[in-house]
Amino acid sequence: MAAYGIDLGTTYSCVAKIDDTGRAVVLKNTAGEDTTPSVVYFETPKNVVVGRTAKDSAVLAPDLVASLVKRDMGNSDVRWEYHGEEHTPESVSALILRELARAAAEQSGEQVCDVVITVPAYFGLAEREATRRAGKMAGLEVLDLLAEPVAAALHYQALNDTGGTRHLLVYDLGGGTFDTTVIRLSGADVEVVCTDGDHKLGGADWDAKIIDFLVHAFTAEQPDIDPGADEQGMQDVASTAEKLKKELSQAQSRKAILRFDGKAVPVELSRSQLEELTEVLLDRTLDITDRTITTAREKGVTTFDDVLLVGGMTRMPAVAAALHKRFGLDAKLHEPDLAVAKGAALFAVIKQVKVQMPEDATPAQARQAARRVADQLGMDVEHVEELAAKKVATVVPRAFGIKSLDSRDPLSRTDPDNARSIVAHLLEANTPLPVDTGPQTFYTVVDNQREVLLEVWEQAGSTASEELEHNTHIGEGMLAGLPPRPAGAPFDVTFYMTETGLLTVHGQEKGSGREVRFEIQIGGLNDEQVLQAQETVSRYAVSG
Ligand code: ADP
Numbered sequence: 001m002a003a004y005g006i007d008l009g010t011t012y013s014c015v016a017k018i019d020d021t022g023r024a025v026v027l028k029n030t031a032g033e034d035t036t037p038s039v040v041y042f043e044t045p046k047n048v049v050v051g052r053t054a055k056d057s058a059v060l061a062p063d064l065v066a067s068l069v070k071r072d073m074g075n076s077d078v079r080w081e082y083h084g085e086e087h088t089p090e091s092v093s094a095l096i097l098r099e100l101a102r103a104a105a106e107q108s109g110e111q112v113c114d115v116v117i118t119v120p121a122y123f124g125l126a127e128r129e130a131t132r133r134a135g136k137m138a139g140l141e142v143l144d145l146l147a148e149p150v151a152a153a154l155h156y157q158a159l160n161d162t163g164g165t166r167h168l169l170v171y172d173l174g175g176g177t178f179d180t181t182v183i184r185l186s187g188a189d190v191e192v193v194c195t196d197g198d199h200k201l202g203g204a205d206w207d208a209k210i211i212d213f214l215v216h217a218f219t220a221e222q223p224d225i226d227p228g229a230d231e232q233g234m235q236d237v238a239s240t241a242e243k244l245k246k247e248l249s250q251a252q253s254r255k256a257i258l259r260f261d262g263k264a265v266p267v268e269l270s271r272s273q274l275e276e277l278t279e280v281l282l283d284r285t286l287d288i289t290d291r292t293i294t295t296a297r298e299k300g301v302t303t304f305d306d307v308l309l310v311g312g313m314t315r316m317p318a319v320a321a322a323l324h325k326r327f328g329l330d331a332k333l334h335e336p337d338l339a340v341a342k343g344a345a346l347f348a349v350i351k352q353v354k355v356q357m358p359e360d361a362t363p364a365q366a367r368q369a370a371r372r373v374a375d376q377l378g379m380d381v382e383h384v385e386e387l388a389a390k391k392v393a394t395v396v397p398r399a400f401g402i403k404s405l406d407s408r409d410p411l412s413r414t415d416p417d418n419a420r421s422i423v424a425h426l427l428e429a430n431t432p433l434p435v436d437t438g439p440q441t442f443y444t445v446v447d448n449q450r451e452v453l454l455e456v457w458e459q460a461g462s463t464a465s466e467e468l469e470h471n472t473h474i475g476e477g478m479l480a481g482l483p484p485r486p487a488g489a490p491f492d493v494t495f496y497m498t499e500t501g502l503l504t505v506h507g508q509e510k511g512s513g514r515e516v517r518f519e520i521q522i523g524g525l526n527d528e529q530v531l532q533a534q535e536t537v538s539r540y541a542v543s544g
């Protein structure tokens with residue numbers, strides 16, 4: 001059975017697999033398109049529609065349509081209700097995944113089960129876990145998650161295998177998220193050097209600026225009509241805005257007609273007007289790119305062999321032009337909407353091969369396993385062996401630390417209850433995985449302190465900060481049974497993080513040997529709730 005790569009995008013999703021010649025191919029959806037809008041229309045209590053039809057239905061039934069849910073992935077406070085049924089970002093994503101898998105199965109003539117799902121490199125643990133749960137709720141076997149820029153780089157490498165070491169800058173501007181990532185390709189190794197981004201910045205923000213412009217153009221002609229009061233009319237304007245934006249990637253100027261309350265107003269938008277309206281947004285991506293280039297330089301990467309443009313928004317000529325103007329970089333358009341799914345498909349096969357070819361296998365065993373996998377997938381043995389040799393190394397996307405008292409605050413010694421708390425980072429962003437921080441020493445704050453609550457916090461903003469409000473509490477464990485000692489007694493904390501981002505925390509008091517070890521269980525839903533959601537998701541009839 002083939003394994004599939006799924007690019008579960010904020011606005012558009014795509015599925016690919018590796019065909020028997022070893023090439024990545026996209027599986028078209030029911031409408032015959034390569035990408036499917038990540039939109040769900042809860043048509044009836046039992047029936048949902050995913051994709052283009054759902055996106056168009058937003059006009060008629062905005063309250064029954066879910067879109068941009070990836071922006072809320074991992075946020076356990078977000079809930080929606082459709083026909084009285086409660087939904088989470090995960091359960092809506094699961095419905096999208098079900099339709100993607102269903103349509104792909106129809107295309108390929110086999111069941112779709114084993115998948116790799118891509119996530120923005122900048123996703124934290126909670127967002128990643130939520131994505132994994134969405135796959136589970138959709139009844140899929142999630143072999144692994146893969147960072148989107150790494151997927152794009154894998155696809156690039158498959159097409160441009162010139163050997164030697166190369167550094168890529170991946171600029172990914174999609175419908176709802178933005179990422180920049182520096183990747184080193186060296187022989188079989190694919191390694192993330194550093195990554196940065198903003199997961200609340202994307203095409204939808206460009207659309208919002210255009211919508212504003214259109215509405216103003218309308219009210220300038222018809223001051224007595226309030227377009228905001230007409231939900232359907234506003235949905236029409238939203239569709240028009242996205243359409244104009246896409247057309248202006250080719251054309252210099254476009255016209256549209258806006259209709260509210262029976263009045264029609266023609267408007268025109270030129271490419272240069274669009275660029276002016278949205279310059280602040282593009283500038284934000286350039287600032288983040290600048291930061292990424294600086295971080296890469298600190299890590300010894302000073303030149304880029306290629307700049308990959310990923311994400312539908314990079315079809316706007318302004319993107320490549322701005323990268324050239326500000327950084328002197330010559331960017332390549334590289335199947336911006338398909339590269340991620342194709343790279344994920346490649347990684348899915350790598351995963352499949354690795355499962356069957358343990359690293360400690362003897363050469364003979366490895367050969368045999370490669371032959372078995374090659375037979376199963378209908379691929380060459382040589383190609384399978386090449387894939388099995390690939391190593392994909394990632395980095396910690398964000399800083400992680402322990403909440404502690406700020407020792408610079410004098411109150412930390414005299415009145416710990418009122419002293420300032422900070423997050424002391426043990427793991428900096430962009431540290432290669434897997435990682436073991438080694439023991440870091442912390443101190444008790446009061447006399448005869450018998451226990452310490454180890455609170456683990458993850459960087460929330462786009463840059464690391466020790467301020468509590470710039471971090472998110474993600475888990476905790478109690479180091480108890482400490483011997484009675486004066487305040488300031490030392491204990492050690494160690495963080496271990498696996499390649500897939502699973503964090504284990506170890507706290508130890510050396511004198512007594514007391515210790516605590518816990519894995520960070522990302523909040524949100526427990527196993528039972530996931531099963532329940534899986535049941536809910538499976539009850540819907542899903543179509544495209
Ligand atoms: P995501 O992965 O975040 O869902 P995609 O990479 O599929 O996003 O990109 C979708 C975004 O790209 C949408 O905002 C869409 O309007 C925009 N887009 C697609 N094609 C074009 C184009 N030709 N010109 C400008 N923007 C485009």
Ligand code: MG
Pocket residue numbers: 007009010148174175311340
């Ligand atoms: Mg994308």
